[in-house]
Amino acid sequence: MRVADFFCGGGGFSEGFRQAGFEIVFAVDKWGPAVKTYKGNKPGVNVIQDDVIRISELPDDEFEALVPDSEVIIGSPPCQSFSHSNKSGNADKSIGIQLIEAYLRIIARKKFKQKSVLKYWILENVPAVKQYIKEEYSAADLGLEGDFVLRPHDGASGKYNAKYFGAPTNRERYLCGEFPEPIRVKNDNNVTTLKQVLDSLGNPLRTDNNLITDINYPDLKLEAQQVTDQHYIYELAEFECKTAKRLKQDKGYMGKMSFPENLNKPARTVMATMTASAREAMILGYGENSYRLPTVREAACMMSFPIDYWFYGESKGIKHTLVGNAVPPKMSYALAKAIAKAEQIPIPNHYPQIKHDKDIGFVDLNGRKFAVRAEKPRRDVAKFKYHIPYLIIDAYRVELTNYHSDFTQKIFKWDAEIHYSQGKEKAKKYTPALKIKEIPEKYHESIRDYLSRIKPTVTDMDSFQKVYCMTSEQRKPTPWEGPYELLDSIREYIDMLLTPKEQTEVVVIGEEPFSLPLAIVIGYYILTAMVDFMGGSK
Structure with missing residues (x-):
């Protein structure tokens, strides 16, 4: 079955479908590093850098020429404005709503046209998005002609947590559209923990070249030094640790959070910004009374990306954004598997390794030295x-x-x-x-x-x-x-x-x-x- 991916990011949503044997025929994202990462890991896919809102409003002939027909459409509109962590949930929602409606407009144009082949579609976002997606959209609501009604919340729509589908992260998201319910493969007694992730990769400063077995894909093994963006340390300064601990454990009436992270549970939700001095900071112990941030590879494994997946960013920050904004591949694989089962289509028995595009340059953080951050004075009008x-x-x-x-x-x-x-x-x-x-x-x-x-x-x-x-x-x-x-x-x-x-x-x-x-x-x-x-x- 063919899949088109809108707001594709670095390819996490598509990756689960790739692993399940689906044919990815089209992908689009507005951000250059995301498009580059997608191309680097999925050579041969028609992935473009473009604006989804613009595409959704193209005349019919241009729209059909650009967006191929597919049996499945997936999409994850940027969720920052809907997240409770963004201005405590009070961020401006207007652009987020425009992006969702653009995606729904594309769904409607493919679903309700003559001789449509579209059978399944999925929208993924943070749980809070549900209240901003209407129960039904008429053609007029989406700026289209016709008398159809699109009902996004029907069927298997609901909240799903990636940890129950094999991803080692406590990441709850709202999925809506038309798709069969994915089957859980984990429960609270056997979820993959953060400790298992870190142990599988070993010390970031290891110098041996023994095989690493992917915690998420046991039949994927790579020599340690082949695993990219893993072999470095980003140690935290004392002032960063103090700030993070205070925000995590003494933030008014918000619940206490572990400092450092609780290794015996799945990782908390991986953020797009791997900051240190924040309540959401993910902080790991590093020696005695020292702390560090996760490597890009550790964060990627928490998100269930395979260890042969590369993130084509020029900096550590860009790579972390590519990881944190993604749909966990294990979650998308569960969705792909449910669709394949409904269609009685067999899926591969083993993990299909990635063949990277050798023509795309790649920056590897392995061996990079990061200086401990120096504390800077506050602005003279800083509030307290x-x-x-x-x-x-x-x-x-x-x-x-x-x-x-x-x-x-x-x-x-x-x-x-x-x-x-x-x-x-x-x-x-x-x-x-x-x-x-x-x-x-x-x-x-x-x-x-x-x-x-x-x-x-x-x-x-x-x-x-x-x-x-x-x-x-x-x-x-x-x-x-x-x-x-x-x-x-x-x-x-x-x-x-x-x-x-x-x-x-x-x-x-x-x-x-x-x-x-x-x-x-x-x-x-x-x-x-x-x-x-x-x-x-x-």
Whole structure:
């Protein structure tokens, strides 16, 4: 059966169909490195660099001349605008909707024309996309003539997780269209883990040339040094690790994430941007108290790309984008297998190795040296909003912020706030004028002593902003502490002063919210005193 692939990327969606013996007759993507990667791994396929929206609106004769007929059409419109990780799900959806409607327009033009051969079509995207795809589209909805209705959500449409189809990644996606339901090959008891992926490839700095057996395709074996984009290390700087750990394990009310990664589960969703200082960062242990990012090859194996698949990018970042934006080949193979079964078509018994296009130049990261990233100063108008670390009790936390500053005039104002819960309905903010007498008297002397010790480490509010914008090295010779260091110090003091049980004891205060856990009261009182001190010394 023939397959056409729209928004083909580096070829992950097509790869599963290739492995199942389907004939790929057409592919298109707008991004040059994706088209190059597709051509390099699938010589002979008619793959073009073009705009799918433009193609979808071509006159009939031009459209039919460019896009060949096929029994199967697959497509994965770019999903960034629909992802919950993009601006917390509030990104502009208009371009994403245009891309989806362009794809559906192509489906309709092939499906409802005379003598159509199209039997199956699939759209893949993040789960949140479902609410932006209508239940049905008339010809007029898609800017076409006719009286047909296209119903994208019928049949086997639904959410599918790639880990149940053999890919070693916890990657949930929404699939819709007309296709038979793919059959799971894994369950929660036998999914492929991140540890199995890393063990199969071995130490990235290995120098031997022993055979590597592909964790996803056991009959595919390559000599270690033949495996591309694997033999290098991207080690993280200390400041990157601190930032990532804080975002992963102490990000307000978002759930805690493993740091480093939990090797006994499938990999988390592989991102298109392999960043370090982010909550979504995928961080691996590297020696004692050191950490690194996955290699391009490790990420590709997590996505179930075979180890003979090459990513034709000029840089590590481009290669990671090619991997992270893809449809896992194991997922697409399951879909291809279900279609083949429905059509009673046999599929190959063994993995068909890739024959690369030798005329396309390839950049291999093996042996590349990557310097540990140097910390850079923040912009002088950098914003700050964070709470006393790892101190959230009964949904309360104490935050330090400069959000109320005049950033245009560069007049900085730091504030202490008590925040409760999160979300539009539940979140509340309190700024009571707390007096020390509202704290049990037995703690007064210790609190005063602590404040007398910590006050000399800060100065006025504008200078506090300057310290915040310094790098760790720039700050070392100074006597000053920045906001993170101040919050860390307060947390350490509270742990020294109060037992875990005492931290949760309820204290009555004179203003809203009228009662708070003791640790929150003391933390807020100290932070308020420090803010007042900085304001009073100007």
